[in-house]
Amino acid sequence: MEFVKGGVCAAKGFKASGIHCGIRKNKTKKDLALIVSDVKASAAAVYTSNLVKGAPIYVTKENIADGTARAVICNSGNANTCNSNGVEIAKAMCDLVQESTDVAASDVVVASTGVIGQPLDITPIKDGMAELVCALNYNGSEDAANAIMTTDTVLKEIAVEFTLSGKKCTMGGIAKGSGMIHPNLATMLVFITTDAAVSPEMLNKALKNDVADTFNMVSVDGDTSTNDMVCVLANGLAGNAEITAEGEDFDAFCKALGEVNSYLCREIAKDGEGATKLLECKVFSASEKAIARTVAKSVVCSSLVKAAMFGADANWGRILCAIGYSGADVDINKIDVSFKSEAGEIPVCKNGMGIDFSEEIAKEILLKDEIQVLIDLNSGDEFAVARGCDLTYDYVKINGDYRT
């Protein structure tokens, strides 16, 4: 597998664009993105588990119920959620794509991100469609990635090349993250495109399997958004024999998808609102996969752990504490904990008890911007990793007055 440039346009036959249409007041910030496949693609998506769902999610679900789609339209600046005309507006966005391109409205994935509960005005989108469609091009990934960003500070895109039965395939993705990010998705929008040929059923299976280990294991602030969506389009233009069952090709496809998703997860966690560092909690030797996941998530979600990481404070008691209230059935007396970063690794707790360690070395390790908390449960063979970030002044600042 090789990393390549081009993001969501790296795979054959995908164009993208992003413009400022006026949903946002700030004219320098793009707010409308479009991705179009030259041909119909297999489509699969996973959505927020929040009972309050953005209107676009209902419309997207309906449009990809047949397992196919050709385009993605996404705006930032307004979530189109908790508005009485939400579904109507989301459908109107699909209609606008149909009117301006050769894509049927029923083949459009629609997504929105931003403030909840303020009606989304269709006018700027309508007025911007000509420009948006005109700007579509095979190098448009960055523009699209820019347009879906909200409080993200870093553009998130990735692409990889891989081989399926001798055919070179490409897969790329763009993502927006930042706040309201929590297991079972978040205001996390991820659009992935690939030219591999995969049946809708197998695409769906690959995606569902993968998110359990990737996007469902990311938390920025414990708040699960109403609008989350991870969507994959696979247009088959690579010319490989279509994947219709499990096997070597399916495994290779899943591996590529895992690579793309893991990268985007790390990027989302690292760029969490106000974050200064990436926090990865790796849980080893759990008796069950579910226990490993629960423990890892509880640690990266703990406000006290997150604040300690911000302060580069090796307060491992908070990690034990977070394991203890996670609800996972673990033997506390078997737990070992270490901190690790590019500056080294330091054990701080053995068999659930504190051990002597150098606070200076620990500080040096924790001052780096990518921190791993390694937890060994010494109870089995299962592993999980959860990703999050530190809790900082800036998180509070960003969220103390987001709307103004």
Next chain:
Amino acid sequence: MEFVKGGVCAAKGFKASGIHCGIRKNKTKKDLALIVSDVKASAAAVYTSNLVKGAPIYVTKENIADGTARAVICNSGNANTCNSNGVEIAKAMCDLVQESTDVAASDVVVASTGVIGQPLDITPIKDGMAELVCALNYNGSEDAANAIMTTDTVLKEIAVEFTLSGKKCTMGGIAKGSGMIHPNLATMLVFITTDAAVSPEMLNKALKNDVADTFNMVSVDGDTSTNDMVCVLANGLAGNAEITAEGEDFDAFCKALGEVNSYLCREIAKDGEGATKLLECKVFSASEKAIARTVAKSVVCSSLVKAAMFGADANWGRILCAIGYSGADVDINKIDVSFKSEAGEIPVCKNGMGIDFSEEIAKEILLKDEIQVLIDLNSGDEFAVARGCDLTYDYVKINGDYRT
């Protein structure tokens, strides 16, 4: 019922004291508290649900297994948790009480709060016992309340007078809260004394019933501490006929307990680490009590809601969002939301959708230091209230480097 002075010494026959013995470096901060009843008392306690439990909890459980106790010893500055000699030290603290008073070690409730995973040195406690016992007096509540504080900024004590079958009874309490506070208790230590005569069984019943509505509905930061304890001693010196069954007296006793606990909950929430305001979420018209509780807790625990309250931002979408991911089975389309404070009340959401409201009036309401979020589920008759606080720069500051 009448509010009176005296805290944990308001009831007949309870002395208390608090001194600086040297567990903490700061000599102006008391770190050791003692409460002693003149006679043996019925005792009941509830403890943290965290799997990682402080050593004192194991010792206290053992000591009050017979339903009686006479004294409480509590230190701040060190949680005596995750240390290999923890139980030994906690028992030594009880032994020291026995050696310096006429209270048997097996009648001592022991508690510790502070850093986890650093051995607790018994020496300063041993050296301080003479002073601590000498300082015991019937007006010592404030000293004891001071000694159990950690990052608390406000001393928390309360007392009420009530009547049981014509006899005047008194109940008082002290508490420490601040951080690592979450449903199912927290580093929340609450000691309540009363001169009412109640059997251990009924005392236990009254306490368990009450905490479900009070201390289990408080969250400062979502982290459940390892050392939480709410303990009640009832020494019977008021001379009422002992409560041994449900009935009018039991109800009156529960009402007094509810009053004391609700007050301390509000004080703990309001004085959450870094908090600038009290946040109370009241959920009305739920179809089940459990749903009302789940919804109320989810809202006061949401980092995004808490940050919005800090910024006095009427971002009600985050409240809907927190209800939506709470896991409670609610009909989103029936939900009404209002904000309320001493400055007034303003509806912001009706039937799950945004409604027009004056941002200025909302701001005025949210700038007050006690905010109520009123949620009407329009689905039944059940009610619950959860208490928390806003998320502020200072929370991050306090927890970014707590140990140094």
